[in-house]
Amino acid sequence: THVDVLKTGNSVSATGDKNRVVGYAALAFYADEASDSSGLSLEDKRLLFDIVQDTLNQFVNDGKIFDVHLSTEHLNQSLGIFVTLKAHDRLRGCIGRIVAAEPLYTSARDMAIAAASEDHRFAPVRPDELKDIEVEISVLSQPRDVSGAGEIVLGRHGVILGQGGRQGVFLPQVADETGWSKEEFLSELCSQKADLPRDCWQDPQTRIQVFTADVFAEKDLQ
Template sequence: MSWTETEKTQLLALARQSIVHGLETGGQLPVDLDDYPEALRQIRATFITLERGGQLRGCIGMLEAVRPLAQDVAENAFAAAFRDPRFPPLSNGELADLELHISILNPATAMSFDTEAALIAQLRPGIDGVILQEGGRRGTFLPSVWDDLPDPKQFLQHLKQKAGLPSNYWSETIKAYRYTTEMFG
């Protein structure tokens, strides 16, 4: 689905409002879905990425669509600002130059492969978000990560590490899923 400029603007404003509300109250912004058009009430999964000066400042999201889009954006924006374990909670002084990016995920599809080389050969740099799963370990990279890791082999090695696996790990039971996103902000 393609989102209108008005819908994108509404979602970006909602994400920022959620963060401001968190700074002011310490709590999550309540979302009244009646305030949003039908398109923003669809059940969709999102990731919210925060950057300052071109550097990651927080990124939280959902891989499965379980709640309305507007609610997902508000909750993930709050979580990216205050609950990303890689960073301290956002401070008031960081808000002015905070960049927000919203990625709306399309449903993931399982990839079929029998070797690591076959998996790497299927990856579409700049297009695919990838979920890697082995047992209870799971990690994902959004399509935007290709900007920093354009080589499919390196992309996969780093994704393995994110999932808590050694970069040279391989097994017959490893699973991979691909998805696309619409990113704006």
């Protein structure tokens, strides 16, 4: 169970009586979602990380696509995945699949190539940059629909938002990295990612889905 503290206070503000004080708190309780965990072991994550690193080295240096075959149960799951590349603590590329039909290990390879070469915000990664590239992998749970912003827990949920054929997604870690409030987070998602009005998240016609992510980088695999 996940608990958020929404508001705290006491009776002094209402009565002015400091001799008899009653404290109160508003809490929101969220049941743990069954699909939160990717089920990946530490060894699975190391294998997935190695696939991404080997893919980047082969593709960026030689233009070759890494040929990988695995038979581990968890890496054969069809799960959404994002590969994020950073250099000197700045974003260098991020591409992913929210829902995948292929095994996780092949999606990891394909998203590594896409992050290095197909993110329209950046030029393709050059061989001389590889030594400075840091990789972060996010393995996603299955998305589920929510009725509104009240069900979204910042820092825990990634959010998919769509309307009229347009769609945008923010990973859970975006909230922590930016320090945005929930309103800012959703407004930026509407405008930046979905190319919709900033208040589209308040429109009943907008579909909102949430997911969780198992996020790891090399430092987490020691």
